[in-house]
Amino acid sequence: MDEQVVLVTMSVREVRAGAELAALAAEVGASVAHLQQGDPSPARELTRLAGSGVRRVVVVGVATGPLAPGASWLRRVVAHWWRERGDDAPQVRVAGALLADLDPAAGAGERVARLVAAATPVTGAEAGLTSPAWEEVTAHRHQVLVCRGPRCSARGSDDTAEAVVLALMAHGLGDDDVLLTQTGCLLPCNHAPVVAVQPDDVWYARVGAGSVDRIVAEHLVDGRPVAAQRLARPAPRGMA
Numbered sequence: 001m002d003e004q005v006v007l008v009t010m011s012v013r014e015v016r017a018g019a020e021l022a023a024l025a026a027e028v029g030a031s032v033a034h035l036q037q038g039d040p041s042p043a044r045e046l047t048r049l050a051g052s053g054v055r056r057v058v059v060v061g062v063a064t065g066p067l068a069p070g071a072s073w074l075r076r077v078v079a080h081w082w083r084e085r086g087d088d089a090p091q092v093r094v095a096g097a098l099l100a101d102l103d104p105a106a107g108a109g110e111r112v113a114r115l116v117a118a119a120t121p122v123t124g125a126e127a128g129l130t131s132p133a134w135e136e137v138t139a140h141r142h143q144v145l146v147c148r149g150p151r152c153s154a155r156g157s158d159d160t161a162e163a164v165v166l167a168l169m170a171h172g173l174g175d176d177d178v179l180l181t182q183t184g185c186l187l188p189c190n191h192a193p194v195v196a197v198q199p200d201d202v203w204y205a206r207v208g209a210g211s212v213d214r215i216v217a218e219h220l221v222d223g224r225p226v227a228a229q230r231l232a233r234p235a236p237r238g239m240a
Contacts (some may be wrong), residue, residue, distance in 0.1 A: 002054075002055060002056060003054070003055075003056040003057070003058065004030070004031060004049050004054045004056070004057050004058070005028060005029065005030040005031075005057075005058045005059075005060060005112070005116055006030060006031050006032070006033055006042070006045055006046070006049070006057060006058070006059045006060070007021065007024070007025055007028075007030045007031070007032050007033075007060055007062050007099070007112070008032075008033045008034065008035055008042050008059055008060065008061050008062065008074055009021065009032070009033075009034045009035060009036075009038060009061075009062050009063075010035050010036070010061050010062060010063040010068035010069055010073075010074065010098060011035075011036055011063060011065060011067060011068035011069075012036060012037050012038075012148060012158050012161070012182065013063075013064055013065040013067075013068070013158055013162070014034075014062050014063065014064055014065075014068075014102075015034055015036075015037060015038040016153070016158055017064065017102055020102040020103070021062065021102055023102075023104060024102050024104055024108050024109065024112070027104050027108075027109045028109050028112045028113070030060075030112070031045060031049070032045075033045035033046075035061070035069070035073070035074060035077065037148065037182065042059065042074070042077055042078060042081065043077070043080075043081045046059075046078070046081050046082075046085075046090075046092070047081075047085075049090070050085065050088070050089065050090050054090055055090045055091060056090055056091045056092075056093075057090050057091070057092045057093070058092075058093045058094075058095070058116045058119050059074065059078050059092065059093070059094045059095065059119070060094075060095040060098075060099055060112060060115050060116060060119070061074045061094075061095065061098040061099065062098065062099045062100075062102065063098040063099070063100060064100060064101065064102060065162065067162055067165050067166075068098070070098075071094070071095065071096055071097055071098050072127075074094060075094045075122065075126055076126055076127055076128065076129060077129070078092055078094050078122055079122045079123075079124060079126035079127075079128075080128060080129050082122045082124065083124050091121065092121070092122045093116075093119035093120055093121050093122065094119055094120065094122060095115040095116065095118065095119045096118065096119070096120060097115060097118075099111055099112060099115060138175045138176050138179055139176050140175060140176055140177060140178055140179040141177055141178065142177075142178045142179070142197055142198065142199075142200065142220055143178070143179045143180075143181060143197075143198045143199075144164060144178055144179070144180050144181070144195060144196075144197055144198075144220070145181050145182075145183050145186060145195065145196040145197075145198065146160055146161040146164060146180065146181070146182050146183065146193070146195050146207075147183055147184075147185060147186040147192065147193060147194040147195070147196075148161070148182045148183060148184065149183075149184050149185030149186065149189070149192075150185070151185075151189040151192045152185075152186075152189070152192040152193040152194055154192070155192040155193050156193060156208060156209070157192065157193035157194075157207075159208070159209040160193045160195065160207050160208060160209055160212060161180070161182050162209070163209035163210075163212040163213075164180055164195075164212050164216065165180060167212050167213050167216040167217075168180065168216060168220075171216060171217070171220075171221055173216075173220065173221075177220075178220055186203075188231070191205035191206055191231060192206070193206065193207050193208065194207070194231075195207040195215070197215075197219060197220070197225070200219075200225065201233060202219065202225045202230060202233075203230065203231040203233060204226070204229045204230060204231065205229050205230075205231050206229060207229065211229060214226055215229070
């Protein structure tokens with residue numbers, strides 16, 4: 001195979017749209033990789049393609065929501081792999097814009113073709129994966145853990161996580177105020193979607209997108225945990 005297109009999901013929102021993404025990939029003859037919380041990663045997929053003899057790869061990012069990282073981050077990740085691969089790396093081009101719609105009936109296949117045609121080569125001069133700004137742990141007051149385990153994801157925790165980001169932005173809270181982390185299973189699954197706020201050791205049950213604003217405003221801004229959705233936390237074993 002001379003050239004292969006790889007569609008890369010940029011956030012967990014696109015990972016959830018697996019069936020639609022697979023249909024589009026089949027239409028355009030592409031493979032699929034995931035920048036976040038999915039498998040294979042772009043690096044693993046590029047390694048597979050290089051090992052199978054593909055000499056030209058075009059990478060197109062897919063972002064159907066407003067909170068995914070930009071196309072520049074995809075170029076950083078791909079360029080890091082390309083530099084690490086060395087002399088036997090295939091030619092790789094990365095689309096400069098992201099695909100925002102997966103619907104083949106709405107012309108997604110044609111948009112992929114245009115993005116592929118306009119993609120530009122990775123040169124090795126791209127920014128790396130490190131920065132002095134990312135050297136230290138942030139000085140956040142709270143860390144919000146949003147469960148993205150199978151049950152919480154099935155009950156809409158991707159929308160919960162997105163709602164948290166938007167609420168934090170609305171209150172002007174950045175990573176040095178509240179650090180948002182999406183996790184694997186947090187337990188207790190019967191109360192999905194589950195959200196935990198640390199270091200307060202407060203756990204919330206059934207946190208849909210509609211209940212996020214209150215938790216952010218009352219707990220993270222005013223310092224008053226929301227009793228209505230708070231889960232009881234037993235004392236750790238061996239402690240009174």
